[in-house]
Each structure stands twice: as structure tokens, then as C-alpha cells.
Amino acid sequence: MVGELxxxxxxxxxxxxxxxxxxxxxxxxxxxxxxxxVLAPYINIPYFNSMIFPRFSPPSPRNPLGTDHLGRDILxxxxxxxxxxxxxxxxxxxxxxxxxxxxxSISGYFRSKVGTVIDGLINVFQVIPAFFLALVLLVIFxxxxxxxxxxxxxxxxxxxxxxxxxxxxxxxxxxFVESAKAIGCGDLHILFKHVIPHAxxxxxxxxxxxxxxxxxxxxxxSYLGLGDPNYPSWGRMIYEGQPYIVSAPWxxxxxxxFLVYTVIGVNLVGNGLLRIVNPKLAQR
Amino acid sequence: MGLASxxxxxxxxxxxTVIIAVSIxxxxxxxxxxxxxxxxxxxxxxxxxAVVEYYTKLWGLDKPLYERYxxxxxxxxxxxxxxxxxxxxxxxxxxxxxxxxxxxxxxTSNILAFIxxxxxxxxxxxxxxxxxxSALTVTTFFFNSIPGFFxxxxxxxxxxxxxxxxxxxxxxxxxxxxxxxMLYLDIAYHAFLPVLTLTLILLPAYFKTxxxxxxxxxxxxxxxxxxxxxxxxxxxxxxxxxxxxxxxPITLLAIRLGFSLAGAALIENVFGWPGMGRLLLDSIxxxxxxxxxxxxxxxxxxxxxxxxxxxxxxxxxxxxxxxRG
Numbered sequence: 080m081v082g083e084l085x086x087x088x089x090x091x092x093x094x095x096x097x098x099x100x101x102x103x104x105x106x107x108x109x110x111x112x113x114x115x116x117v118l119a120p121y122i123n124i125p126y127f128n129s130m131i132f133p134r135f136s137p138p139s140p141r142n143p144l145g146t147d148h149l150g151r152d153i154l155x156x157x158x159x160x161x162x163x164x165x166x167x168x169x170x171x172x173x174x175x176x177x178x179x180x181x182x183x184s185i186s187g188y189f190r191s192k193v194g195t196v197i198d199g200l201i202n203v204f205q206v207i208p209a210f211f212l213a214l215v216l217l218v219i220f221x222x223x224x225x226x227x228x229x230x231x232x233x234x235x236x237x238x239x240x241x242x243x244x245x246x247x248x249x250x251x252x253x254x255f256v257e258s259a260k261a262i263g264c265g266d267l268h269i270l271f272k273h274v275i276p277h278a279x280x281x282x283x284x285x286x287x288x289x290x291x292x293x294x295x296x297x298x299x300x301s302y303l304g305l306g307d308p309n310y311p312s313w314g315r316m317i318y319e320g321q322p323y324i325v326s327a328p329w330x331x332x333x334x335x336x337f338l339v340y341t342v343i344g345v346n347l348v349g350n351g352l353l354r355i356v357n358p359k360l361a362q363r
Numbered sequence: 364m365g366l367a368s369x370x371x372x373x374x375x376x377x378x379x380t381v382i383i384a385v386s387i388x389x390x391x392x393x394x395x396x397x398x399x400x401x402x403x404x405x406x407x408x409x410x411x412x413a414v415v416e417y418y419t420k421l422w423g424l425d426k427p428l429y430e431r432y433x434x435x436x437x438x439x440x441x442x443x444x445x446x447x448x449x450x451x452x453x454x455x456x457x458x459x460x461x462x463x464x465x466x467x468x469x470x471t472s473n474i475l476a477f478i479x480x481x482x483x484x485x486x487x488x489x490x491x492x493x494x495x496x497s498a499l500t501v502t503t504f505f506f507n508s509i510p511g512f513f514x515x516x517x518x519x520x521x522x523x524x525x526x527x528x529x530x531x532x533x534x535x536x537x538x539x540x541x542x543x544x545m546l547y548l549d550i551a552y553h554a555f556l557p558v559l560t561l562t563l564i565l566l567p568a569y570f571k572t573x574x575x576x577x578x579x580x581x582x583x584x585x586x587x588x589x590x591x592x593x594x595x596x597x598x599x600x601x602x603x604x605x606x607x608x609x610x611x612p613i614t615l616l617a618i619r620l621g622f623s624l625a626g627a628a629l630i631e632n633v634f635g636w637p638g639m640g641r642l643l644l645d646s647i648x649x650x651x652x653x654x655x656x657x658x659x660x661x662x663x664x665x666x667x668x669x670x671x672x673x674x675x676x677x678x679x680x681x682x683x684x685x686x687r688g
Contacts, residue, residue: 203387206380207388314510346508
């Protein structure tokens with residue numbers, strides 16, 4: 080039996096992915112913003128926290144995107160903000176995905192006590208509004224970039240776990256799993272070598288979408304003033320610019336535009352991949 | 364499994380879910396560093412040891428943690444949410460004042476999003492692959508990718524500040540207070556922009572669900588037959604396809620209504636709407652833990668109750684779900 084992750088399968092998937100217009104456009108958008116984020120320290124821009132410019136100056140040759148209420152260069156802050164937003168988005172989604180995939184698989188494969196406990200955990204998290212929990216955790220423990228990542232991951236993993244569980248439940252009924260059992264393979268071996276590779280593609284596509292959700296969540300938390308005060312993040316910039324939204328709208332609108340651009344890119348890629356790996360799931 | 368035992372099982376499950384969820388927050392909040400008394404007092408100048416001792420006694424903070432936990436849980440069973448640190452009054456009262464304000468935003472926008480989204484989804488499927496379909500898909504995709512609070516700021520800037528069509532923020536016109544029916548109209552006028560923001564944010568999911576499943580129906584035999592007998596396209600969609608695609612968006616609506624007490628915190632913050640979300644943020648900032656826990660308890664119970672009701676309705680409608688129990 081040819082697995083979904085075999086070489087020919089991968090080549091076929093790559094061909095499908097390249098043909099999907101939304102994935103290609105989304106990837107280009109993400110690469111552009113990713114490139115800016117990676118290059119930010121090497122581009123000739125002012126230090127993001129130096130307050131050496133006139134305050135509230137609109138976009139000009141000196142400050143291409145203007146300056147904020149403290150006289151900081153917005154271009155520099157937006158580019159460094161891209162680093163923070165992307166880092167938090169990717170790490171939080173990655174962590175949520177690892178937790179979700181492991182727990183979801185175990186709960187789907189072992190329908191015993193362990194499975195029941197994990198199911199219960201997923202159910203509990205399902206009724207706790209994620210944003211609420213994140214707020215409480217950040218206020219209680221104080222904000223930092225790492226805590227933001229952790230908090231977003233802790234509050235969003237159940238979504239991936241549910242998808243993974245459903246996938247594992249259906250994959251484990253397939254014939255090759257039975258064959259593996261028949262020749263005496265252990266449960267863990269079957270789960271990790273045979274079931275998870277077949278069950279994982281939708282969970283991975285959801286992980287991509289989760290990056291967008293995590294970036295939005297970080298922005299929302301930072302907008303409430305709960306972000307890491309040491310680094311510029313887009314949400315925090317919007318928050319800081321809101322009092323001047325009438326007199327100096329660019330302070331808020333420019334980071335907002337970057338935020339929307341990035342999330343659109345992520346969603347284009349995520350939705351496209353989801354359509355490819357599982358046409359049925361994409362319809363939700 | 365019979366319906367009665369299924370109900371009993373779901374209710375029991377829901378009960379434990381609520382207890383566990385409440386316990387998690389209780390311990391998080393009570394293990395948090397920092398004494399709430401200092402936050403309420405503001406400036407340490409106002410604090411004498413006597414005052415600290417008085418409030419510690421009053422709020423029961425002198426008892427060990429596990430004892431406070433059992434007191435809290437047993438109070439919950441008696442419907443007691445305790446007293447607010449900030450306002451002094453009962454938490455239930457503080458929360459009840461805010462609930463209608465938040466629900467007026469969230470229920471209105473959820474229902475609007477449901478109706479408009481479903482209608483748009485059917486309309487897009489009717490012209491599948493044509494210009495209107497793509498236009499609607501792209502538009503809703505955009506609103507799905509913009510954070511609600513930022514959309515709120517944009518709408519506020521456009522309609523409130525530049526066009527001056529709607530008030531920028533607040534619940535009512537404080538400089539020119541109204542009475543009677545005019546007061547409600549004034550509140551509705553102030554609610555317009557937050558409701559618009561929420562509707563636009565909530566709409567894409569309904570649109571996508573309905574459009575995609577309606578498109579799937581296009582190839583079904585009954586659609587072909589109805590077309591063959593020459594039925595009007597609009598009638599085919601609004602009557603027959605509609606029936607086959609309406610269940611998922613209704614489920615989505617029910618789930619979202621469950622979250623509707625919590626769902627608008629950021630947007631309430633943008634528009635200065637004094638609802639649950641604002642109360643939540645204020646009580647977190649001010650360390651008003653009883654109110655915080657009370658809000659949380661209310662939200663969790665609402666979500667659990669609605670999900671049980673939803674399960675029951677499906678259990679009755681679709682016997683297969685019940686037996687899976």
C-alpha cells in the first residue's frame with residue numbers, strides 16, 4: 080500500500096499545491112512578509128525604540144511610514160513587529176499543533192481510560208473561551224513574548240486535537256492497520272508508524288490556519304495592552320496609536336494593514352491546503 | 364441507550380465539565396501573585412495594617428486555599444457568587460446589569476450574520492463560478508482575515524469620525540439625555556457600529572458553510588429533476604436546496620450564541636460599550652476576583668447548557684447520534 084507520505088504521494092501533492100492559485104498567492108504574500116521580518120536587523124532603518132524623530136510626522140522621505148506619538152520610526156517598528164508577530168504565530172501554532180496531534184491521536188487510538196481522560200480535557204477546554212483564559216493567564220503571570228506563545232498554544236490546541244482524533248478514529252479502521260496488528264506490531268508502533276502518517280495531513284493544514292488565528296489573538300491581547308512591552312508588535316502599535324486615530328491615523332492603520340495582509344496570506348495557504356488534503360473538511 | 368439515560372449522562376458530563384472548568388480558574392486566580400487588596404486600594408498610602416486585616420477577614424483571604432475552594436464551590440451550589448471587591452455589592456447583581464447590554468449586541472449581530480450569511484451563501488451557489496460568486500467569496504474571505512477590533516477602528520474612523528453618521532463610542536448621548544422610547548432609540552443608534560462590526564466578522568463562517576454545501580447539492584438528482592421540470596432557479600434554491608443546507612449554519616448559530624456572553628470583549632473595548640466584556644477587562648485589571656470568577660462561571664454554564672440542548676435536539680432529530688452516545 081502506498082502511504083500518503085511516500086515519495087510519489089509527496090510529488091503528487093506538490094503538483095496539486097502548485098496548481099492551486101490561492102496557495103501560490105498566499106505563499107508569495109507570506110514569503111514577502113517573512114523576508115522583511117528576517118532582514119529587519121540588516122536593513123538600514125533606525126532602532127525601533129529610539130525616539131529621535133519629530134513626533135506625529137506623516138510619511139516622508141526621512142520616515143517612509145511616518146513616526147508615532149513618541150517620535151519613533153514606524154517603518155522600523157512595523158518590520159520588527161513582523162518578527163514578533165510571526166514568531167509568536169508560528170511558535171504558538173506549532174506548539175498547539177504538537178500537543179493537539181499527540182493528545183488527539185492517543186485519544187482516538189486508545190479508546191480506554193487514557194482516551195476518556197483526554198476526551199474530558201478536550202471537553203473542558205471546549206467550554207472555556209480561549210481569549211478569556213489567555214487574558215487571565217497574562218494578567219496573572221505578567222506578559223512576555225514566551226508566555227504569549229505558551230498561553231495561545233494552551234488555549235488553542237483542543238481544536239487540532241479534535242480533528243486529529245476524528246482522523247485517527249477513521250484511519251484505524253482501515254485494512255492496513257488490521258494487517259499490522261495481525262503480524263504482531265505493537266500499538267505504539269502502529270500508531271506512530273502507520274496511523275499518524277495517514278491521519279496527519281488535515282491537522283497540518285489546520286496548523287497553518289492556526290498561525291493566522293494565533294497572530295490575530297496576539298494582536299488582540301496586545302491591543303488590550305497585554306503584549307510584551309519590550310518589543311513592538313502590530314497589536315500593540317494599533318493600541319498605542321488609537322488615542323491619535325483622528326489626528327495621526329497612520330500610527331494605527333499601518334501596523335493594522337500589515338496584520339491583515341499577513342493573516343490573509345496565512346488563510347489563503349491554509350484554506351488551499353485544507354481543500355487539497357481533505358475536500359470535506361474544507362467546507363466547514 | 365434510551366433518551367432519558369442519554370439526557371442524564373449528558374447533564375452529568377456537563378456538570379463535571381463546569382466544576383473542572385471553574386476549579387481551574389479558581390486555583391489560577393487564587394495562586395496569582397499580588398494581594399488584591401493593594402490593587403483595590405490603589406495607593407499604598409491608604410493602607411494601614413488594620414485596613415489590610417479588615418479586608419483580609421472580610422474577603423475570607425485569611426483561610427487556607429482548600430477551605431476557600433470548598434466554600435466557593437458550595438456557595439455556587441446555592442447560587443451565591445459572592446460580593447464584588449470593587450463595588451461591594453453582590454456579583455450576580457453586577458453581572459446582571461451588564462448581560463442585557465452585551466446580549467443586545469451579540470444576539471442581534473449573530474442573527475443578522477446568520478440570515479445575511481445564509482442568504483448570500485445560497486445566492487453565491489446559485490451563480491456558482493460566476494462573477495457574483497467570486498465577489499462574495501473574496502469579500503467574506505477578507506472579513507474572515509481582519510481582526511474584529513481593527514475592523515471596528517476602521518468603521519469608527521469612516522462612519523463615526525469622517526462621515527459623522529454614527530456616534531464614535533459609548534452607550535448613549537450623555538450631553539443630551541433622552542427618556543422613554545427615545546432612550547432606546549438612542550442606544551440602538553450607538554449600537555449600530557459595534558453591531559455592524561460584529562456582523563461582518565461573524566458572517567463569513569455562515570456564508571462559507573452554506574455556499575459550499577449548496578454547491579455540493581448542485582449535482583444532486585433532485586436539483587436536476589426540478590430544473591428539468593422547469594422550476595424557477597430562485598425557487599429551487601430558496602426552498603429545496605435551502606432545506607438541505609440549513610442544519611450546519613443553525614448548529615453554528617447555537618454554538619456561537621453559547622459564546623455570545625464572552626464574544627464581544629474586544630469590540631466592546633473599541634466602542635466603549637459597557638457590557639460584559641468591559642466588565643471582564645476592568646475586573647481583570649483591578650483584580651476584582653469575585654466578579655471575574657462570576658463572569659467566567661456564567662459564561663461556562665451558558666455554553667454547557669446550550670451544548671446539551673443542542674445535543675438533545677439532534678438526538679431527537681437523528682436517532683443515529685443517540686445510539687453513538
